[in-house]
Amino acid sequence: MIAAPAHGAPVPQGDYVPARRSGKLIVTAGMTPRIDGRLAYPGPVRSDAAVEQNHEAVVLACSNALRAARSLLQPGEELDAILSMTVYIAAEPGFTAHSRLADAASAFLRQELGDAGICSRAAVGVASLPGGAPVEIQLMAAVR
Template structure:
């Protein structure tokens, strides 16, 4: 039995779902270097690594297990995913054109002894599932790294399938 929320998401209305959740996408971030934020080839849109930034500033700085805890990491992953959604929306015009989230990659800066990296990545995964529905969950790769741009704890990359 589907709930109203699951039905709305299953009907392919992520723009409406964002409104229902009270989520307003931020302005799409601009590159911090020489690269494109999104590239489309055929029906696939590749979104460059998204950081947990607001404007041109990192909102979260530090490593999980040192300066930041798991909850802060989850929040950082969620914000990075929101930035990714803003980029893909700017690129294709509407999130309603997304037919599938193909892949989610989450890099997490840790002290090296943090076994709960998947829990941090769930900050991004949970957001995507709440907007697009479980049937569009992507495959996911999560891995720890020594450092990330701007000293952020998380970087998220996304690949979307979209209506041509």
């Protein structure tokens, strides 16, 4: 699996910030599977491919979203809970395993945060994503 840098927010690909905070709430921008601003996995998700073939792309995108959220924490703070996750999937016609693919992101958050990583979620199929990415993930988190 390709590892993302461990610290700091991912580099925005346009005129936006990686995450925004208001009080104890953090909302991230949609994050794609990029390392140092470069797409590591091209899309779309193929309808005839095993869902597991796209897990690394999903985990990298989710890791980037989590890094963006964590970049806004002050010393001594931590994420209390991931409240919501939206997983956008650019897939070929006929792909129907959106929820199964999003399960890779859910498993990553549970691994990283334990029960605090269990969240509500939407898995949404779209025609395309920025830069030809196969997946884009947005998080909403609460700070403790």
